[in-house]
Amino acid sequence: xxxxxxxxxxxxxxxxxxxxxxxxxxxxxxxxxxxxxxxxxxxxxxxxxxxxxxxxxxxxxxxxxxxxxxxxxxxxxxxxxxxxxxxxxxxxxxxxxxxxxxxxxxxxxxxxxxxxxxxxxxxxxxxxxxxxxxxxxxxxxxxxxxxxxxxxxxxxxxxxxxxxxxxxxxxxxxxxxxxxxxxxxxxxxxxxxxxxxxxxxxxxxxxxxxxxxxxxxxxxxxxxxxxxxxxxxxxxxxxxxxxxxxxxxxxxxxxxxxxxxxxxxxxxxxxxxxxxxxxxx
Amino acid sequence: xxxxxxxxxxxxxxxxxxxxxxxxxxxxxxxxxxxxxxxxxxxxxxxxxxxxxxxxxxxxxxxxxxxxxxxxxxxxxxxxxxxxxxxxxxxxxxxxxxxxxxxxxxxxxxxxxxxxxxxxxxxxxxxxxxxxxxxxxxxxxxxxxxxxxxxxxxxxxxxxxxxxxxxxxxxxxxxxxxxxxxxxxxxxxxxxxxxxxxxxxxxxxxxxxxxxxxxxxxxxxxxxxxxxxxxxxxxxxxxxxxxxxxxxxxxxxxxxxxxxxxxxxxxxxxxxxxxxxxxxxxxxxxxxxxxxxxxxxxxxxxxxxxxxxxxxxxxxxxxxxxxxxxxxx
Numbered sequence: 001x002x003x004x005x006x007x008x009x010x011x012x013x014x015x016x017x018x019x020x021x022x023x024x025x026x027x028x029x030x031x032x033x034x035x036x037x038x039x040x041x042x043x044x045x046x047x048x049x050x051x052x053x054x055x056x057x058x059x060x061x062x063x064x065x066x067x068x069x070x071x072x073x074x075x076x077x078x079x080x081x082x083x084x085x086x087x088x089x090x091x092x093x094x095x096x097x098x099x100x101x102x103x104x105x106x107x108x109x110x111x112x113x114x115x116x117x118x119x120x121x122x123x124x125x126x127x128x129x130x131x132x133x134x135x136x137x138x139x140x141x142x143x144x145x146x147x148x149x150x151x152x153x154x155x156x157x158x159x160x161x162x163x164x165x166x167x168x169x170x171x172x173x174x175x176x177x178x179x180x181x182x183x184x185x186x187x188x189x190x191x192x193x194x195x196x197x198x199x200x201x202x203x204x205x206x207x208x209x210x211x212x213x214x215x216x217x218x219x220x221x222x223x224x225x226x227x228x229x230x231x232x233x234x235x236x237x238x239x240x241x242x243x244x245x246x247x248x249x250x251x252x253x254x255x256x257x258x259x260x261x262x263x264x265x266x267x268x269x270x271x272x273x274x275x276x277x278x279x280x281x
Numbered sequence: 282x283x284x285x286x287x288x289x290x291x292x293x294x295x296x297x298x299x300x301x302x303x304x305x306x307x308x309x310x311x312x313x314x315x316x317x318x319x320x321x322x323x324x325x326x327x328x329x330x331x332x333x334x335x336x337x338x339x340x341x342x343x344x345x346x347x348x349x350x351x352x353x354x355x356x357x358x359x360x361x362x363x364x365x366x367x368x369x370x371x372x373x374x375x376x377x378x379x380x381x382x383x384x385x386x387x388x389x390x391x392x393x394x395x396x397x398x399x400x401x402x403x404x405x406x407x408x409x410x411x412x413x414x415x416x417x418x419x420x421x422x423x424x425x426x427x428x429x430x431x432x433x434x435x436x437x438x439x440x441x442x443x444x445x446x447x448x449x450x451x452x453x454x455x456x457x458x459x460x461x462x463x464x465x466x467x468x469x470x471x472x473x474x475x476x477x478x479x480x481x482x483x484x485x486x487x488x489x490x491x492x493x494x495x496x497x498x499x500x501x502x503x504x505x506x507x508x509x510x511x512x513x514x515x516x517x518x519x520x521x522x523x524x525x526x527x528x529x530x531x532x533x534x535x536x537x538x539x540x541x542x543x544x545x546x547x548x549x550x551x552x553x554x555x556x557x558x559x560x561x562x563x564x565x566x567x568x569x570x571x572x573x574x575x576x577x578x579x580x581x582x583x584x585x586x587x588x589x590x591x592x593x594x595x596x597x598x599x600x601x602x603x604x605x606x607x608x609x610x
Contacts, residue, residue, distance in 0.1 A: 017400055021411050024397065028414055028474065031433055034440055050443045092324040099321035106315065111322055118333055120587035122535030124556035125580045128563045128572055129336035129343065132350065152332035155325050184317060213422035215538040216556075220564065231424035235542055238428045245432055252429055256421055263420040267413065270420070274479065275486040 032256070039250030046246050061250035070225070071251075074233040075258065078212055081146050081229055086207040088151035089158050090200060096155070097162035098188045102174065112163070118156035123149075123216055131220055145221040146229075150211050158203045161276050165199035166192060198269075202276065205262075205269040212259060230255050337580055344573035350563075354570065362574035372575065375555040378465065382533040385469045387526055394477040395522070398484035399510065412485070416478035423475070423538035430471045431543045434458055458544045461551040468552055471539065476532065480525045487521030488514070527590055534582060555579050 038046055039061050040054040049055075065071050100112050130149055139145035169192060177187045193200070215231040222228050228236070237251050263270060306314075344362050346354035366372050397415065401408045418426060433440045434457035445453050457467045491514060499509050515522075537556035540546055546553035546561070553561075555575065563572035 014405070017403070017405060021397075021400060021405065021408075025411055025414055028418070028478075031429055031440075031474070034433070035429055047438055050440065051447070088328075092328055096322040096325035099318050103318035103321075105318045107319070111319075111326070115325070115329065117584075117587050118329060120531060120583045120590060121333065121337070121580070122531070122556070122583060124535050124537060124559055125576050125583060126333060126336035126340065128559070128569060128576055129339040130332065131564075132569075133332075133336060133339070148328070149332045152328045155329050155333075159325065184321075188321075209420060213420075213424075215422065215424050215541075216560075231422045231538070234422075234424050234428055238431075238542070245435075245438075248428070248432065252425055255425055259420050259422070259425075260417065263417060271416065271482055274419075275483055 035249045035256075036253050038246055039253050041246050043244050043246040046249075058246070061247045062254065064247075065251055065254055070233070071254065073226070074228050074230050077143070077227050078229040078258075081143055081150070081218070082208045082211040084143065084147040085150040085154065085211040086204050088147060089154040089207045090204055092151065093155050093158035093203070094162055094193065094196075094200070095188070097159045097166055098192060100159065101163045101166035102184075102188075102192075112159075115156050115159050118153070119160065121153070123153060123214075127216060127220070130217075134221060140221055141224045141227060142221075143227055146214070146218050146227075149217060150214060154207050154210060157206065161203050161206075161273070162196065162199055164276070165196055169195055201266075202269045202273040205266045206273040208262070209259075209270065212262075230258075337576075340573040340576045340580070343570055344577050346570045348570040349567045350569040356570075358570070362571045363578075365571065366574050366578060371550050371553060371558055372555070372578070374550055375553055375558055378552070378554060379533050379536075381465060382469065382472070382536070383530050386472075386529040386533065389469075390473045390477050391480055391522070391525060391529065393473070394480035394525070395484050395518075397477065398481045398488060399514065401481070402485060402488045412482070416482055418475045419479045421475070424542050426471065426475050427539045427542035430474075431458060434467055458552075459548060461548050464544050464548065464552040468540065468543065471543070472532075472536075475539075476529075480529070483521055483525050483528075484518065487518045491517045527586065530586060531583070534579065534586070555582075 037054065040057045040059065041049070042058050045054060045058070096111075096115070100108060100115075126149075134140055134145045134149075139148070173191065174187055177191055182190070212229075213231060214229070215235070218227070218229045218232050219235075222232060234252065234255050238248050241247050241251075343354055345357060345359060347356040347358045347361070348354035401412055401415075405411075434442075436442065436456045436459055439457070441457065442455075455463060458464050495513050495517075496509055499513055504512070533554075535556055536554045537560070540552055540554055540557055541560075544552045546557040556579070559572050559575045559579065562568045562575065
């Protein structure tokens, strides 16, 4: 067999592979594109012309939603809850991970095991008593009612990832800092945290995404529209405009934008986070 | 446990190299050191204890009562809720459907994700774009995904039925989420759309850890592509596959959002999951005692998996921690 033949066969041999990824790509992207385009149609157009481009392009679905205060309020509420959750989770988890990674003491493994057990507990396990607890403390219809439990359930994965990272920082550094008169907290605050910036970015991104997408807890805690987050809003909107599906498509697309934009910006941290979380915990 | 010795490992190497882990430091100092170390875990411990552990304990207590959720539980019924639970056809159905989803995932979704990972681990033009695209649905909330697909799979008017109609396959379409026999496959289809990219990313990370020399050597020894996959890639990817299987089990156990917005567990319980049943009894029918028994069952099932996970996946990690600790400090 001559060399050009082999090259030709190799190049040709990849065609089926391209065909497969291309096909899967179409299946993945079609629902999203369909929603985007359908948002520019009227609901009548949508049933008479499901596949084609809109004619005329109807922009009112999108502009109406963007002009409504409820959409922006939900965006604000989701943002507030996500930031609160992230700050609390990462703060508390970083301190705990510091202790679990850099100190040797009686009961340490027990503590770590306790936290890692939490990795496997779904929200649903505790949701009922949690709801009763929040009701007792008057935290219903209060953003803390979502932030605190989310932070608590986010701790395990954050601790596991940060502990792994903190352990890799050489002990000599800590000894040097101690000799220079650094207290344990001083070492944590001035040396460990700045060095752990990439890991902190990763766990923060994970916390933001899981808070942003959480549904069950905000659904139960926020009975009043004031604090509804995006997932709760989407579900309610679908119920309210069940007949006007073009408008629901527009709403879905606008609700996707922040998550997809965040993904575009924080792709590396997110993927690093899920692989780290899975392999370390 | 070995951890009783770990406490003094650091001082043992500094003060008494080679000696037994000694009690040479004064007691007061050892206590304050211990307190310093533990105090850093306090914020996390309080949060975790109050909002994860305490609620689970409380559910355990409440599960022994017949209680509507207001006032204090007084109608003590012992284990009645549990004996009712193990005879409840809906709960047994939940278990079966959970098993079904896990089976679907392990037999279809994970192999598919693995195939895509192997494919996109090769030099293909635009593979970064495909990777990004396949993973993208993971960042969308299950609610958005669910609402989107409930419209795509709307009987007759949805995109799915229109496409099938346009290519002359009307017979394949139908009621999707609205029919008892098709709701689970439809749900699984949506789950695959949303989550296979996640598993693919795990596999891709695993694949990058396999040295290229191994494949090179096998190629020189005459192994074909399938043999290289079967005898090199697959065994070395073992831990990743285990992890991804575990994660899909956990995902199936706690599935709620996606089902709630697409089929709400119906028609006639055909797609109900444990979390949905729990929600129905707890927040719709106010049978808090019974629903608590259900959450304890969910807890026990999760616990079994957590322990298995600890044993098979985390063990190596913690072993490393202990041995490193002794060696380096």
